[in-house]
Amino acid sequence: MFDKDRYLTRGVSEEIPLEIQILLWSMIVGIKIKKDYLQVFEIEPIKNRLLKIEHRQEIPKYKKGHVVVNTGINSKVKIFVIDDGEYSTMMLSSEY
Template identity: 45%
Template structure:
């Protein structure tokens, strides 16, 4: 296997993710992984995103919990101005070594 950065090869998104998660939010999830890598974080081949909403001063914010097992990492990101919130959705992003796929756990 080459020394390429994880999640930097061809990227695919399943039909289930396309149906449940707005495109702008899909792009944001990819960018979270890119930024973590730029910061020197070691990414796991399986990144998990749990999407929900939280209300602050009556305004809904998209809540994104990003976690991984090896090495352990967990962080919460809040995003304002997302047109259609994704609520109660878990997304897996898997790096196979040849390509990366964003999918719902039930599509695995």
């Protein structure tokens, strides 16, 4: 799962810096347990030019927090990454 073609929506392309997009894909690849078809990322700017990223999935339960340097996200955003078996798509929650 999440190892075939990868796509992203216009919203992600326009609002999420490339470095963060790559980081989110790598977080999915790095999961050591079975991956759910839906990966959820909640991203929130915090003090000192940092981002708090919460990565989670439902089945099996997985949740991990990360803090990284903010490269251009100014407000809280939720991102879904969905794998349908043929390809994976990264999208803003508002585009779902």
